[in-house]
Amino acid sequence: MTFKNSVIYQIYPKSFKDSTGDGIGDLRGIIDNIPYIASLGVDYVWFNPFFPSPQRDNGYDISDYCSIDPAMGTMEDFDELVAALESHGIGVMLDMVLNHTSTDHEWFQRALAGEKKYQDYYYIRPPQPDGSLPTNWVSKFGGPAWAPFGETGDYYLHLYDPAQADLDWHNPDVRAEAAKVVNFWRNRGVHGFRFDVINVIGKGSQLLDAPLGTDDRKMYTDGPDVHAYLRELNEASFGRDEDSVTVGEMSSTSVEACAGYSNPGNHELNMVFSFHHLKVDYEDGEKWTSTPFDLAALKRVLNEWAVGMQEGDGWNALFWNNHDQPRAINRFTDPGRYRVESATMLATVIHLLRGTPFVYMGEEIGMTDPDYETISDYVDVEAHNAFASLMETGRSEREAFAIVHGKARDNARTPMQWDSGRTAGFTNGTPWLRSTNQARINVADEEAEGRILPYYRRLIALRKAQPVISQGRYLPYAMDHPEVFAYIREHGGQRLLVLTNFRAKQAEIEIPLDFTEGSILISNYPERTLDSTIRLEPYEALAILISN
Numbered sequence: 001m002t003f004k005n006s007v008i009y010q011i012y013p014k015s016f017k018d019s020t021g022d023g024i025g026d027l028r029g030i031i032d033n034i035p036y037i038a039s040l041g042v043d044y045v046w047f048n049p050f051f052p053s054p055q056r057d058n059g060y061d062i063s064d065y066c067s068i069d070p071a072m073g074t075m076e077d078f079d080e081l082v083a084a085l086e087s088h089g090i091g092v093m094l095d096m097v098l099n100h101t102s103t104d105h106e107w108f109q110r111a112l113a114g115e116k117k118y119q120d121y122y123y124i125r126p127p128q129p130d131g132s133l134p135t136n137w138v139s140k141f142g143g144p145a146w147a148p149f150g151e152t153g154d155y156y157l158h159l160y161d162p163a164q165a166d167l168d169w170h171n172p173d174v175r176a177e178a179a180k181v182v183n184f185w186r187n188r189g190v191h192g193f194r195f196d197v198i199n200v201i202g203k204g205s206q207l208l209d210a211p212l213g214t215d216d217r218k219m220y221t222d223g224p225d226v227h228a229y230l231r232e233l234n235e236a237s238f239g240r241d242e243d244s245v246t247v248g249e250m251s252s253t254s255v256e257a258c259a260g261y262s263n264p265g266n267h268e269l270n271m272v273f274s275f276h277h278l279k280v281d282y283e284d285g286e287k288w289t290s291t292p293f294d295l296a297a298l299k300r301v302l303n304e305w306a307v308g309m310q311e312g313d314g315w316n317a318l319f320w321n322n323h324d325q326p327r328a329i330n331r332f333t334d335p336g337r338y339r340v341e342s343a344t345m346l347a348t349v350i351h352l353l354r355g356t357p358f359v360y361m362g363e364e365i366g367m368t369d370p371d372y373e374t375i376s377d378y379v380d381v382e383a384h385n386a387f388a389s390l391m392e393t394g395r396s397e398r399e400a401f402a403i404v405h406g407k408a409r410d411n412a413r414t415p416m417q418w419d420s421g422r423t424a425g426f427t428n429g430t431p432w433l434r435s436t437n438q439a440r441i442n443v444a445d446e447e448a449e450g451r452i453l454p455y456y457r458r459l460i461a462l463r464k465a466q467p468v469i470s471q472g473r474y475l476p477y478a479m480d481h482p483e484v485f486a487y488i489r490e491h492g493g494q495r496l497l498v499l500t501n502f503r504a505k506q507a508e509i510e511i512p513l514d515f516t517e518g519s520i521l522i523s524n525y526p527e528r529t530l531d532s533t534i535r536l537e538p539y540e541a542l543a544i545l546i547s548n
């Protein structure tokens with residue numbers, strides 16, 4: 001099994017299953033549900049961070065990289081989890097948040113206490129001569145990217161929340177610490193690693209103001225040193241295991257940079273997450289807006305990344321959903337009228353593309369955004385900051401709420417819906433985040449009579465059975481079609497045509513004549529006959545295979 005024919009399941013531990021009744025998911029809850037995870041046929045499970053953390057950014061503010069958050073379990077639970085998954089042939093992928101530490105981390109605390117060694121772990125800078133902040137960069141969660149460094153008069157850099165201080169990777173000691181963390185987990189049997197926002201570790205050695213009117217992200221993203229640092233980390237840690245699987249989360253990146261990060265010849269990472277396809281419902285590139293998604297743009301981006309990464313011998317991590325994104329089914333389709341067709345169509349797009357598919361928990365049962373009604377239903381710091389700043393810029397409470405409702409990360413963080421009960425079978429206590437539609441959408445019903453879960457299982461199995469899916473070349477098809485996203489995969493004597501209708505109405509498409517003789521590999525509607533013109537039903541997905 002290589003990463004190319006693997007499928008990876010993502011678990012947000014805080015929301016998967018609570019075994020203690022405190023309303024927070026935990027490792028024991030995951031262990032208890034391994035048979036379900038194994039039944040999907042996935043090869044790895046990526047876990048969002050479950051390390052000690054003040055939870056200012058839900059675990060992405062880590063105060064100790066080498067322990068388990070007591071709210072989530074113990075190291076013994078962790079070892080048991082690794083062994084139990086292993087017994088099903090499933091590997092563990094841990095989230096390495098090495099661009100920043102929590103300000104509660106010992107390194108930051110010792111820096112604050114005046115230890116020069118640890119001050120050099122972070123970006124601590126004096127104000128500019130005119131008293132302004134060291135640079136004009138803004139935090140990705142809103143507000144300036146600099147906060148006062150204790151009482152010193154200096155500032156420290158935080159590209160995210162003030163509780164997340166950026167580490168200075170120019171410092172070789174920081175790079176050695178990063179390798180040490182990865183090696184700690186390798187020694188506990190972990191061979192999969194996801195690196196959080198890893199393309200911002202290579203900031204320039206001098207931190208400079210972004211020229212007026214330009215995007216400050218350019219000042220610190222995909223810097224020239226990122227490649228060298230990744231190579232060094234690879235050599236000092238995961239690259240020592242033949243079977244390691246690595247994925248880097250790349251923020252505001254480019255195809256060229258990502259082909260570089262994942263080209264095997266460069267010895268950096270196996271694959272990359274990029275996000276441009278999830279920005280096609282941003283107005284003028286701005287997330288906190290409310291606008292229908294642009295299908296032409298979505299097709300363009302998916303195609304550009306498929307072609308570009310193929311040409312650069314890179315590899316995409318394929319995904320619609322994760323813990324940072326509202327559910328794709330709400331953004332791009334019609335879960336009200338066509339939930340089953342929408343979920344299965346979206347799955348088809350991703351699973352048959354060139355790359356490694358990631359399934360975010362709940363996606364495989366067609367979970368949707370919750371029907372929250374007030375801002376107090378949300379927990380995420382980002383949602384509250386966005387709400388406040390939308391109100392400040394003159395939106396009414398209703399408008400601000402509507403925008404947050406459509407874009408909040410908590411949309412994906414609601415508990416896994418196991419059954420139709422009061423807490424969706426997630427906890428015996430009060431869940432940290434409320435479920436709203438478990439009566440209609442839950443694992444028990446899907447297992448009994450659903451159509452989404454079996455469809456995911458088939459797609460996952462197909463990647464292992466059909467080399468055209470795991471290894472085939474990607475070719476665009478019908479790029480100008482206004483309703484259908486289509487592509488062809490080719491490998492050896494096999495050709496696969498994938499057709500997906502993104503609209504809630506029928507759509508016609510001409511197919512190449514030889515495919516009329518093909519066989520249907522998978523489809524989310526009942527059997528059909530193949531003709532040179534195919535009339536696709538609302539949100540229909542159809543994959544036609546020719547094998548010579």
Ligand code: NOJ
Nearest residue numbers: 057060097160196197324
């Ligand atoms: C990306 C993570 O996925 C997100 O949840 C987090 O807030 C930021 N990185 C900062 O660590």
